[in-house]
Amino acid sequence: MKITAIATTPLLIPYKKPYYWAQGVTHGAAVVLVEVHTDEGVTGYGESIASPSAEAIQAYLEQAEAICVGRSPFENSRLIAEAYHHLFQAQGTCSAPRFAGQVLAGLEMALWDAAGKIAGRPVHExxxxxxxxxxxxxxxxxxxxxxxxxxxxxxxxxxxxxxxxxxxxxxxxxxxxxxxxxxxxxxxxxxxxxxxxxxxxxxxxxxxxxxxxxxxxxxxxxxxxxxxxxxxxxxxxxxxxxxxxxxxxxxxxxxxxxxxxxxxxxxxxxxxxxxxxxxxxxxxxxxxxxxxxxxxxxxxxxxxxxxxxxxxxxxxxxxxxxxxxxxxxxxxxxxxxxxxxxxxxxxxxxxxxxxGFEIDWDAVAKAAACHKSDTCGHA
Ligand SMILES: [Mg+2]
The missing domain is CATH 3.20.20.120 (Enolase-like C-terminal domain)
Structure with a gap:
């Protein structure tokens, strides 16, 4: 069982109404869908928040893909540690554990999802x-x-x-x-x-x-x-x-x-x-x-x-x-x-x-279009 690819898709899911909080007003959830593909057809899904830019997060995750391909989805802890080292510490960005967490969260989730599906068990088990x-x-x-x-x-x-x-x-x-x-x-x-x-x-x-x-x-x-x-x-x-x-x-x-x-x-x-x-x-x-x-x-x-x-x-x-x-x-x-x-x-x-979830691919396509048009969340 090997990882063959990591795919990412920027999404914007609009809120029903504007969200008011102390840092401003937010109109939707901007995320990057992360897919971990394997050579036996099982795919794991996760998401990273797309802050401050979906394209920036995708660029980081593309670098993480190079580490993951050919490796087992059951190596979660080690893959994430290697990705953190390669993307941040080895680049001199040694003091960004918080941002790194936000970047890599979607990959970590997707690895768990794949592992649980392969094992046929919920991740909590x-x-x-x-x-x-x-x-x-x-x-x-x-x-x-x-x-x-x-x-x-x-x-x-x-x-x-x-x-x-x-x-x-x-x-x-x-x-x-x-x-x-x-x-x-x-x-x-x-x-x-x-x-x-x-x-x-x-x-x-x-x-x-x-x-x-x-x-x-x-x-x-x-x-x-x-x-x-x-x-x-x-x-x-x-x-x-x-x-x-x-x-x-x-x-x-x-x-x-x-x-x-x-x-x-x-x-x-x-x-x-x-x-x-x-x-x-x-x-x-x-x-x-x-x-x-x-x-x-x-x-x-x-x-x-x-x-x-x-x-x-x-x-x-x-x-x-x-x-x-x-x-x-x-x-x-x-x-x-x-x-x-x-x-x-x-x-x-x-x-x-x-x-434990099933993706609604029509909704994913709609959210991908929202990200591209950048208008859905501000309607
Ligand atoms: Mg709070």
Whole structure:
């Protein structure tokens, strides 16, 4: 069983409506579909986020292809290590483990998908087996105005979602209006989390946390600049509300440093940050040893990543019950199965071979056309 080719296709999957967050407004999920072809006809699929440019990510993955061709898809760990060395360290770009993770995540996922299909087993079984049959997600309430966000939050809570999550960091008065109106809409029982996406400094975070206390916020996610471990640790030390680290943690080393500094009550981890499933598990295990839970991070991604994250998250003992979910932002997905609509905030862990999805090739063609025209996501 040998890898014969790595194919890449840039895609743009439009969102149903604009996505508002502290870093701006986003109109769609830009990704690069990665296909690992083998000499026995099995193909594995993954995706890398296409930031900052799909063509740039494709160029990196073309270099990785030269390393993978002729090798076994069961050499995942070694292939990714060699690709990282060749693409980054050997080129003098030694300090880019985070970007490297984003570039190589799609290849790592596709190698797992191929390995699972060849073995005829779901990937979670190759990783040691699932610790749970379903994963619980928060309800992500979106919109421009507090009224719009509160309306979505109310519907999510009414549908049985226990944890509601909203973006803030868009201005203090607007942030407080969002939190006040969302709390009023979801009632006292629902749990509420907010994410300022690094837009506060430590002093401002302390002030905003005090002002949010009457609205029973249970978690503030990455309030301060992700470059500063000290800032997050200072916020957490003085905060009566739990604090999560998100953009501060990409690698297992980051997870260790956050835990050692006691800078977070929760670590938000995505496959596109860690560089795939294996390092997601490693970072989660470090957090487990420190008594810190992890939750799945959502980013620009299709159901491919949702399914891949489900596979590895099901094996993690210290998985939080408020995982991030952005699949419902998509106007349409590029997988035809499984159905990834949340049922009371839950998704079942797939048992189909590989990562457990079937590609919808008509949708892939439509998303490839969207990327070329660059208009679908801005309609
Ligand atoms: Mg976040």
């Amino acid at each position: 190759l990783l040691g087996g699932a610790q749970r049959d379903e994963v619980r997600y928060f309800g992500f309430a979106q919109g421009d105005s507090p009224e719009e966000i509160a309306g979505e939050a109310k519907a999510l809570a009414a549908a049985g979602t226990e944890v509601i999550y909203v973006k803030v960091g868009r201005g203090d008065a607007l942030d407080l209006a969002i939190v006040e109106q969302v709390r009023a809409a979801i009632g006292p029982a629902a749990r509420l989390r907010v994410d300022p996406n690094e837009h506060w400094d430590a002093a401002r975070a302390a002030r905003m946390i005090r002002k949010m206390l009457p609205f029973d916020v249970e978690m503030i996610e990455q309030p301060t600049n992700a470059e500063s471990l000290a800032a997050l640790a200072r916020v957490r030390a003085g905060s009566p509300i739990a604090v999560a680290a998100d953009q501060l943690v990409f690698t297992p080393y980051d997870a260790f440093n956050v835990c050692r500094a006691q800078a977070a009550d929760l670590i938000v981890l995505g496959l596109h940050e860690t560089g795939g499933l294996l390092r997601f598990g490693k970072a989660a295990h470090i957090a487990e040893a420190a008594g810190v839970d992890v939750c799945i991070h959502g980013l620009y991604e299709s159901g491919i990543t949702t399914c891949a994250a489900l596979q590895v998250a099901s094996t993690v003992a210290n998985l939080d019950d408020g995982n991030q979910y952005m699949n419902h932002f998509l106007a349409w997905d590029i997988i035809e199965s499984p159905d990834l609509a949340l049922r009371q905030g839950r998704l079942a862990v797939g048992s189909a071979p590989g990562l």
